[in-house]
Amino acid sequence: xxxxxxxxxxxxxxxxxxxxxxxxxxxxxxxxxxxxxxxxxxxxxxxxxxxxxxxxxxxxxxxxxxxxxxxxxxxxxxxxxxxxxxxxxxxxxxxxxxxxxxxxxxxxxxxxxxxxxxxxxxxxxxxxxxxxxxxxxxxxxxxxxxxxxxxxxxxxxxxxxxxxxxxxxxxxxxxxxxxxxxxxxxxxxxxxxxxxxxxxxxxxxxxxxxxxxxxxxxxxxxxxxxxxxxxxxxxxxxxxxxxxxxxxxxxxxxxxxxxxxxxxxxxxxxxxxxxxxxxxxxxxxxxxxxxxxxxxxxxxxxxxxxxxxxxxxxxxxxxxxxxxxxxxxxxxxxxxxxxxxxxxxxxxxxxxxxxxxxxxxxxxxxxxxxxxxxxxxxxxxxxxxxxxxxxxxxxxxxxxxxxxxxxxxxxxxxxxxxxxxxxxxxxxxxxxxxxxxxxxxxxxxxxxxxxxxxxxxxxxxxxxx
Amino acid sequence: xxxxxxxxxxxxxxxxxxxxxxxxxxxxxxxxxxxxxxxxxxxxxxxxxxxxxxxxxxxxxxxxxxxxxxxxxxxxxxxxxxxxxxxxxxxxxxxxxxxxxxxxxxxxxxxxxxxxxxxxxxxxxxxxxxxxxxxxxxxxxxxxxxxxxxxxxxxxxxxxxxxxxxxxxxxxxxxxxxxxxxxxxxxxxxxxxxxxxxxxxxxxxxxxxxxxxxxxxxxxxxxxxxxxxxxxxxxxxxxxxxxxxxxxxxxxxxxxxxxxxxxxxxxxxxxxxxxxxxxxxxxxxxxxxxxxxxxxxxxxxxxxxxxxxxxxxxxxxxxxxxxxxxxxxxxxxxxxxxxxxxxxxxxxxxxxxxxxxxxxxxxxxxxxxxxxxxxxxxxxxxxxxxxxxxxxxxxxxxxxxxxxxxxxxxxxxxxxxxxxxxxxxxxxxxxxxxxxxxxxxxxxxxxxxxxxxxxxxxxxxxxxx
Numbered sequence: 001x002x003x004x005x006x007x008x009x010x011x012x013x014x015x016x017x018x019x020x021x022x023x024x025x026x027x028x029x030x031x032x033x034x035x036x037x038x039x040x041x042x043x044x045x046x047x048x049x050x051x052x053x054x055x056x057x058x059x060x061x062x063x064x065x066x067x068x069x070x071x072x073x074x075x076x077x078x079x080x081x082x083x084x085x086x087x088x089x090x091x092x093x094x095x096x097x098x099x100x101x102x103x104x105x106x107x108x109x110x111x112x113x114x115x116x117x118x119x120x121x122x123x124x125x126x127x128x129x130x131x132x133x134x135x136x137x138x139x140x141x142x143x144x145x146x147x148x149x150x151x152x153x154x155x156x157x158x159x160x161x162x163x164x165x166x167x168x169x170x171x172x173x174x175x176x177x178x179x180x181x182x183x184x185x186x187x188x189x190x191x192x193x194x195x196x197x198x199x200x201x202x203x204x205x206x207x208x209x210x211x212x213x214x215x216x217x218x219x220x221x222x223x224x225x226x227x228x229x230x231x232x233x234x235x236x237x238x239x240x241x242x243x244x245x246x247x248x249x250x251x252x253x254x255x256x257x258x259x260x261x262x263x264x265x266x267x268x269x270x271x272x273x274x275x276x277x278x279x280x281x282x283x284x285x286x287x288x289x290x291x292x293x294x295x296x297x298x299x300x301x302x303x304x305x306x307x308x309x310x311x312x313x314x315x316x317x318x319x320x321x322x323x324x325x326x327x328x329x330x331x332x333x334x335x336x337x338x339x340x341x342x343x344x345x346x347x348x349x350x351x352x353x354x355x356x357x358x359x360x361x362x363x364x365x366x367x368x369x370x371x372x373x374x375x376x377x378x379x380x381x382x383x384x385x386x387x388x389x390x391x392x393x394x395x396x397x398x399x400x401x402x403x404x405x406x407x408x409x410x411x412x413x414x415x416x417x418x419x420x421x422x423x424x425x426x427x428x429x430x431x432x433x434x435x436x437x438x439x440x441x442x443x444x445x446x447x448x449x450x451x452x453x454x455x456x457x458x459x460x461x462x463x464x465x
Numbered sequence: 466x467x468x469x470x471x472x473x474x475x476x477x478x479x480x481x482x483x484x485x486x487x488x489x490x491x492x493x494x495x496x497x498x499x500x501x502x503x504x505x506x507x508x509x510x511x512x513x514x515x516x517x518x519x520x521x522x523x524x525x526x527x528x529x530x531x532x533x534x535x536x537x538x539x540x541x542x543x544x545x546x547x548x549x550x551x552x553x554x555x556x557x558x559x560x561x562x563x564x565x566x567x568x569x570x571x572x573x574x575x576x577x578x579x580x581x582x583x584x585x586x587x588x589x590x591x592x593x594x595x596x597x598x599x600x601x602x603x604x605x606x607x608x609x610x611x612x613x614x615x616x617x618x619x620x621x622x623x624x625x626x627x628x629x630x631x632x633x634x635x636x637x638x639x640x641x642x643x644x645x646x647x648x649x650x651x652x653x654x655x656x657x658x659x660x661x662x663x664x665x666x667x668x669x670x671x672x673x674x675x676x677x678x679x680x681x682x683x684x685x686x687x688x689x690x691x692x693x694x695x696x697x698x699x700x701x702x703x704x705x706x707x708x709x710x711x712x713x714x715x716x717x718x719x720x721x722x723x724x725x726x727x728x729x730x731x732x733x734x735x736x737x738x739x740x741x742x743x744x745x746x747x748x749x750x751x752x753x754x755x756x757x758x759x760x761x762x763x764x765x766x767x768x769x770x771x772x773x774x775x776x777x778x779x780x781x782x783x784x785x786x787x788x789x790x791x792x793x794x795x796x797x798x799x800x801x802x803x804x805x806x807x808x809x810x811x812x813x814x815x816x817x818x819x820x821x822x823x824x825x826x827x828x829x830x831x832x833x834x835x836x837x838x839x840x841x842x843x844x845x846x847x848x849x850x851x852x853x854x855x856x857x858x859x860x861x862x863x864x865x866x867x868x869x870x871x872x873x874x875x876x877x878x879x880x881x882x883x884x885x886x887x888x889x890x891x892x893x894x895x896x897x898x899x900x901x902x903x904x905x906x907x908x909x910x911x912x913x914x915x916x917x918x919x920x921x922x923x924x925x926x927x928x929x930x
Contacts, residue, residue, distance in 0.1 A: 015910045064857055067864030071801065071810040101853065102869075231805075291867065293801030293810065321854070321869030330795065336536065336758030340696075341930050345536040345758065385908075388566065388899050389786070392529055392906030399532030402756065404567075404786030406871055434853050441857035443850075445480045465806050 001025070002039025003418065005411075008049040008382060010372055011349065011397060021049060023378040026416035031374055046386050047410055048396045050352060051371050052109025052139075052379040054359020055099075055324050057224075057262040057283040057312030059145065060113045060129060061086050063095035064441070066320035072452075074230045074292045074318075075155055075459055079451035081317055082151060087118055089128040091440065095316075096132035097433055101425060102322035103138065103313070105407070107400075109379040109414045110139040110359060110369070112283075112312065114197055114224060114262070117144055119168065126181050130192055137419040137427045139379060141363055143197030143224045144181055146174050146212075147204050154202035155455060156235040158462040175211040182219050191415050193222070193363070200226035201245045202233050209254050222258040222363050225249075228271075229263035230294050232463060246271035255280045260362040262312060263288075264302070265295045272298070276305040281362030286331040287321075288314030300335045300344050310358035311351075325405055328355050332401060348401035382411040384423070466490070467504025468883065470876075473514040473847060475837055476814065476862060486514060488843040491881035496839055511851050512875060513861045515817060516836050517574025517604075517844040519824020520564075520789050522689075522727040522748040522777030524610065525578045525594060526551050528560035529906070531785035537917075539695045539757045539783075540620055540924055544916035546782055547616060552583055554593040556905065560781075561597035562898055566890060567787035568603065568778070570872070572865075574844040574879045575604040575824060575834075577748075577777065579662055579689060579727070582609055584633065591646050595657055602884040602892045604844060606828055608662030608689045609646055611639050611677075612669050619667035620920060621700040623927040640676040647684050656880050658687070658828070665691035666710045667698050674719050687723040687828050690714075693736075694728035695759050697928060711736035720745045725827040727777060728753075729767070730760045737763070741770040746827030751796040752786075753779030765800050765809050775823035776816075790870055793820050797866060813866035847876040849888070 003023040009016045010031075020035035021028065021044075029038070064086045069077050086092065096113065103111050111133070117125045126144055133140035150165035178196065186194035196212035198204040216223050228234055228245050237245035246267060249255050257279035264282045267275070275282065282302050289295060302309050311331050313322045332346040339345070346354075360370025369377045383390070389406045390399045399405070412420035419427050459465075468488040474481045475496070485500040486493065486509075494503070529551045534542050551557065561578065568576050576598070582590045591609055598605035615630035643661065651659035661677035663669040681688050693699055693710050702710035711732060714720050722744035729747045732740070740747065747767050754760060767774050776796050778787045797811040804810070811819075825835025834842045848855070854871045855864045864870070877885035884892050924930075 009908070016908060064859075066857075066859060067813075067855075067861075067868055068859035069863075071798070071812060072807045073805075076807075095857075098853070098856075287798070290795075290798040290801055293805065293807060296802055316868075319869075320864065320867040323869040323871075326791070326869050330755075333536070333752070333755040336755055337761055340538075340758065340928065342537045342541075342758060347536060348532075386899065386903060388563070388895065388902070390532075391563075391899060391902040392531075392560075393903060393908045394529075394531060394533035394906065395910040396532075396908055398534075398910075399785065402785040403532055403781075404784075404788040404791050406788075430853065434851065434856060437853070437856040438851060438858060441859065443474070443481060443858045443861055445860040445863075463805065 001417065003042055004035060004037045004039060005042045005044040005049060005382065008044030008047050009396060010049050016396065023413060023416050026377055028372065028374050028376050028378050031372060042411060044382060048383040048385055048400065049372070050381050050383070051356040051369070052381050052412070052414065053107045053324050053328070053355035054310055055103040055108040055111045055313050055322065056260060056310040056359045056362060057112055057114060057285055057314055058099060058322060059116050059315030060096040060099040061092050061116050062315030062317035063098050064091060066316035069317055071291070074294055075232055076452050076456060077292055077318065079151065079455055080449035083449045083451050084447065085116060089118065089121055089124040092118070092125050093128040093132045094433065094436055094440070096129040097136055097428060098437060099316070099322050100133060100136045100138040101430065101433070103324055104412050104420055104425070105409050106324040107381050107409060108324045109381065109412060110141065112141040112143055112195070112224065114143045114145050122177050123181060126185055130185050133192060135428060136425065137414050137417055139191045139414050141193045141195055141222070142185065143195035144178065145197055145199050146178065146208065147199045148174055148208045149203045149205065151203070151451070152455060154236065155459055156232055156239055156462050171205060171207045171211065174208065175215070178215055182215060182221065186219060186221070195222045195224045197224040201240065201248065202236055206252055209252055213253055222260065223254060224260050227261040227264050228266040231266055234266040244268065244271050246274050250274050250278060258364045263294065263297060265289055265297045267298065272301055272305050272307070275307050281308040281310060283310050283312045283362065284331045285312045285314035285327070286334050287327055288318040291318050296334060296338060298338065300339050304344070308358050308361045309354050310362050311355050324355070325400065329401055348397045351401050352397055378413045378416040380413045381409060383408045384410040466881065468507055469500060469502045469504060470507040470509040470514060470847065473509030473512050474861060475514050481861065488878060488881050491842055493837065493839050493841050493843050496837060507876060509847060513848040513850055513865065514837070515846055515848070516821040517846050517877065517879065518572045518789050518793070518820035519775055520568040520573045520576045520778050520787065521725065521775040521824045521827060522577055522579060522750055522779055523564060523787060524581050524780030525561040525564040526557050526581050527780030527782035528563050529556060531781035534782055536756070539759060540697055541917050541921060542757055542783065544616065544920055545914035548914045548916050549912065550581060554583065554586060554589040557583070557590050558593040558597045559898065559901055561594040562601055562893060563902060564781070564787050565598060565601045565603040566895065566898070568789055569877050569885055569890070570874050571789040572846050572874060573789040574846065574877060575606065577606040577608055577660070577689065579608045579610050587642050588646060591650055595650050598657060600893060601890065602879050602882055604656045604879050606658045606660055607650065608660035609643065610662055610664050611643065611673065612664045613639055613673045614668045614670065616668070616916070617920060619701065620924055621697055621704055621927050636670060636672045636676065639673065640680070643680055647680060647686065651684060651686070660687045660689045662689040666705065666713065667701055671717055674717055678718055687725065688719060689725050692726040692729050693731040696731055699731040709733065709736050711739050715739050715743060723829045728759065728762060730754055730762045732763065737766055737770050737772070740772050746773040746775060748775050748777045748827065749796045750777045750779035750792070751799050752792055753783040756783050761799060761803060763803065765804050769809070773823050773826045774819050775827050776820050789820070790865065794866055813862045816866050817862055843878045843881040845878045846874060848873045849875040
């Protein structure tokens, strides 16, 4: 299919300009004023055209628990999350659709799904998510979340002897499963990419990390992981390695220019230097970090050190949404409190670049997506600037990033295929999705997590609460 | 008019219950299961009913500059804002409508408009805003923003001799204007309330505060002001009074249980004790505080001291939206970073109470609005829980406060009058408003503020940048 978007505003160095954009097959074929119409004409008048953003870290199936978990720190939140995790691959399919819809309708064309696997149904879980992303047409980076230690291993001991629970599956079994998943589902040319993604140093052995490095090298896969999301994890890393988690990951060779690391809240200056040197990417999840009390990631320092930073929503149970524009806004304005010199603050244009270019760079696809460039893949979003939430007219990107845009996404193309038109998904039936999400859930405000009760005393003691 | 809302969910102590709610004239007449239909029947099934929230601090005419001002601190931002402030009362009318629309469609039924006055057209400015609020039907607390010192007086001198610019109008003239405005427009029974609202210690003489106290006592008006929004203001207060701004306001008698104070970012423990003792209300504007780098207000400390706290969006040029749910979400989750003990963190239900009850208390109307209570004024909001952004079904209030609800407000009543139905305003033509905002503005991304250029060097020097 071919398209010609006519008279859209695009940002240029000293403001905006009005151009036509031709899309041919999966690529941007031309960008210039007054091009001949090729294929379907799209009215871009009073609209802003930007490269698609990346929702660079999320966990789609958390959507089943959004709005539900009270305000508690990650370690307790995680215990409750896992006690009530969905166990049916059909739920995974539906929440992947929901995650994709909210991402697309807030400017995202790519999603990194650090996918929680149903125990015993790992491959079915990945299959369900991949099916959802193929159907809806979003570009997906599926990162099966793996670990080889039990949840309680993630809480520091404070020097006390703590009995180690066994994990229900061996490291080798997990790596074999990952290899299966990669050979079955990794199809970059079709918009489905697999990532290796051990959950983080708090629940993974070195053997698991090393196995992932091998898979990554063998199949040319990007690497993903959580990193130092909480103060407890910083303590734990010291207990486990007697050095920082970042130093350890460097030593075992996990960090490179295809590694993206979610959160990075508790890094010191030495750690920052390592991320810069290894060209690792930081994925900033500001809403989740606030919701779980993890802290404020030192994003301005990362930027000053030349580290690539992109934005993620994180899973819906710690946010509790997948609105990428919200994550970008808060992830931009939050950091004023960490540095009084406003010359370091993130501007709306810089935020757009982080969300598009930065996202692409962190996933090793910046040569093919992430900017409005002829020859690149057409992953594009058109925003309707006549929406009340973007009026009066001032600076379109300022309004989009600093405002609270509501239903402003008019059209979306991924890989040259139009999947949103006139603000509506063209590939799936939203009403049907809504009905299914409704009927598979019920209102509830109270539930008791056994695991939280079990570990809360230890958590409070170790954290000095 | 009478209404019976049927089968709506309302929160009760241990969860939710389904009730019918009768509205008669301006009041809630009954709340109970299965009431007879009185007047118009409203389907409340799969909907959540809550008392309306308060947008407890904003400046409506800033909407003309939203998205426009780069990330700079308040003092420089303000200089640019004033250089390009709207000068036509018709613009004030339109931005007051826009502010009301966004407030209503995000759960607010009351707005405190700390209204920037057009020099020389002060009374026309108030008239324009009042006309907008009457037309749309929102409950309005109009707080004409007054000052009797020039803008540059708001920047600390750092001990240097600085020539004082004269303000263009005398204190007595301003107070006389305020008296006029109050007698012309203060009609609480019709939903239009006037407040006395000197902008803050940074630009107001003691004579102006004292004159406002007299007006407040004479006409039974609530009091409003900015308070210690920035570190610069904290410095300035020390220079001006040789004590804290809070101590000074207490000494001159400005603080009482009808005084609401916007921001309160830079207060120490003694200041907090004064606010608690005087029963003053803090209005928290988290998005503006982040956007302008003002800091994080110590909201958890205020709550622990027993101080009433409500939420505001602040003006659209420092936010840059009037979405109250966004302000409530960020104003709830932001404070985890100030206190590691999660038992102090704000729960979604507490946030709802702050936004409704807390708003009413700060404006001395908690005996008549702010809760779902028979006999109180019907300022009510019904949320559609079948909206995709509130699915899957979990805890309705958790979803509403921690999620990113989009177009979920189904119905709104203010003073018993329904002004939103099926998600649409019934009192004004939104498309016409959109057209007018569009045609009176133009896209632009660059402009040069003369005042910013003039004061930036002094600002950076005094702040040690």
